[in-house]
Amino acid sequence: MDGTSSLGIMEIIGIAGSMSLLAGWRLYLVIFATGLAMSTGHVPLPEHLESLQILANPWVMGVAAFGALAEFFADKIPWLDSAWDTVHTLVRPIGGALLSLAIVDPGDPALQVLAFLLGGGGALLSHGGKAGARAAINTSPEPVSNIAMSTAEDVATIGLLWFVYEYPWAAAGVALVLLALAIGTVIMLRRLLKRVFGKREGGEASV
Template sequence: MGIIEILGIAGSVSLLAGWRLYLCVFATGLAMRFDAIPVPEHLASLAVLENPWVMGIAAIGALAEFFADKVMWLDSIWDTVHTLLRPVGGALLALAIVDPSDPAMQVIAFLLGGGASLAAHGGKAGARAVVNTSPEPVTNVAVSTAEDVATAGMLYAVYEYPYWAGGIALVLLALTVWLLMLARRIIKQIFSFGKTPKELPPE
């Protein structure tokens, strides 16, 4: 597996960790256990991800996240609690996947992985906060289910077809930016609702 494919996998998984951290930890451990991705020698300690106990806890976390994410406002509380956990988890997942010979690349992978997870988390949390303004629960469940399916599908694609990983990472990054911009615009409209033209802030 070449460096481009490995970087693509690291970027994709870090971005997806901003949506579903526990599912990404479980899937990465599973991929390592079945040798879908190699464990770097200098990061052998991160092989703990394939430990049955770690995978079991990650599976429980993924199950809890699956249900918490379907309940209006509970999903936002869950996202708030995971504001620190997801970026750190994404950064560590990037380290677990990338095997650079240059130590500087390890630092870059850690920082970019954490930054990608934080951005994806911000896009998800912002979009879900907007969805929660809808009084009916169907939209919330539909959006959460779409996230579940998309995360599982893209994780499978990333590990099964590493040559696609770079493209998937770019698509995820574009989606994250779009979600952040959409959430910002809708939240701005919500806070501007009911104001007279004179009260509206200048563009």
């Protein structure tokens, strides 16, 4: 990114969408990684995005780093990860909504309301897909699948954040892919639940 005023509206929307969707997976990691990138100068921002500078505050980064570290370990222990997800059912959507809100132009109240709602909705959707998928994986007795999925989420979050900051023109595409992935996961889990409960009801009826 060459300058602080080079971001267009589509790039800003793309970054806001990507951040809110990724916050549904790893809110603390998104905050910490963004603050770190800003403090090291890797994420120059347009003037009206200066409110995001709060993420580079040492105290904010410290709390986010602690949360990211706690989540890193909690997310790799079967069922503890589901308990962690349950606790963060409200935290992640609110965090995603606030991140999205901070990115858009404060001079446009309508756009800010839209960003808050869509950011929170996107984070809730991706959180729901992640939490449901991890709960389904936890039904397997072996821990390898859980650890592999958690590690993949860690790597994907860091990699995609770096990508949208380094190539903001592609951020909207990343947001659309993440949205499609979240929707697809929720639909797949819904079908899985219908199949499982359908079999149980059929088995009970035949007894």
